[in-house]
């Protein structure tokens with residue numbers, strides 16, 4: 001990767017100014033310098049780490065290479081970035097998380113995980129999830145909410161929150177009970193695999209990841225968390241991928257895509273997402289990865305409503321229709337504001 005003179009200097013000064021490790025998540029995010037624009041003129045390297053849950057459909061080496069080449073082409077076509085994707089490692093997802101155990105035990109990580117993780121079965125969890133949903137809905141207009149859940153005329157914001165919760169709980173329960181592994185002897189969500197599917201664990205893991213810029217996994221991140229937006233809640237808490245802040249690379253960004261919702265033909269996915277033809281699975285996954293890379297390279301904010309634009313996240317779990325619309329429109333985004341993210 002090319003080092004960007006002024007940018008690197010600012011990073012160095014910011015680094016030397018804070019000798020003390022932040023202990024709370026708020027302190028940590030406040031300590032992050034604003035994101036800089038990534039220059040189009042230089043060429044870049046994106047270091048990819050592939051992490052696998054052996055119980056789930058896999059992406060073999062050849063499929064991964066094909067996927068990386070597709071992404072390089074799309075980055076050039078849609079975002080005018082010259083990027084080489086290089087796989088820097090491949091390994092077992094659960095083992096890697098186990099090795100990262102000390103990272104999850106720091107005061108900073110514990111602060112974040114305890115604030116964000118909501119135990120679905122725990123006492124009072126319905127109230128915490130409902131209040132998360134209510135907070136999110138308060139910021140959104142009714143027309144947009146109605147795109148995600150069916151509501152009677154005259155429904156209040158509380159009715160809408162109850163409807164979103166019902167969809168959330170039903171989908172997450174069915175997803176978590178999906179049979180996996182040899183002859184479907186295991187289920188997707190169990191104590192052994194819980195951390196590898198937890199949004200807050202991923203946030204902490206990615207923030208400290210030094211050997212890669214992006215993780216590709218064949219698993220899924222799903223569960224309630226205290227920051228989930230409407231479009232994540234109606235997917236049953238599934239986060240197909242996300243990008244967050246990093247102090248470990250020059251991009252100041254790090255991300256993950258969980259490929260299970262694109263690769264699996266389990267009944268849950270066939271019902272909620274529909275069938276993706278085998279030959280189009282990699283392309284569908286590539287389109288979604290481009291959504292995340294819009295956050296990563298363009299510092300693009302989340303956008304809503306405009307079909308055929310890759311920066312608008314797929315609604316619900318219908319990723320295939322979303323992918324087709326984006327490809328058909330050749331990723332046309334007419335209403336994108338100029339403003340970009342200064343912090344993930």
Ligand SMILES: [Zn+2]
Pocket residue numbers: 291292295302313
């Ligand atoms: Zn997004």
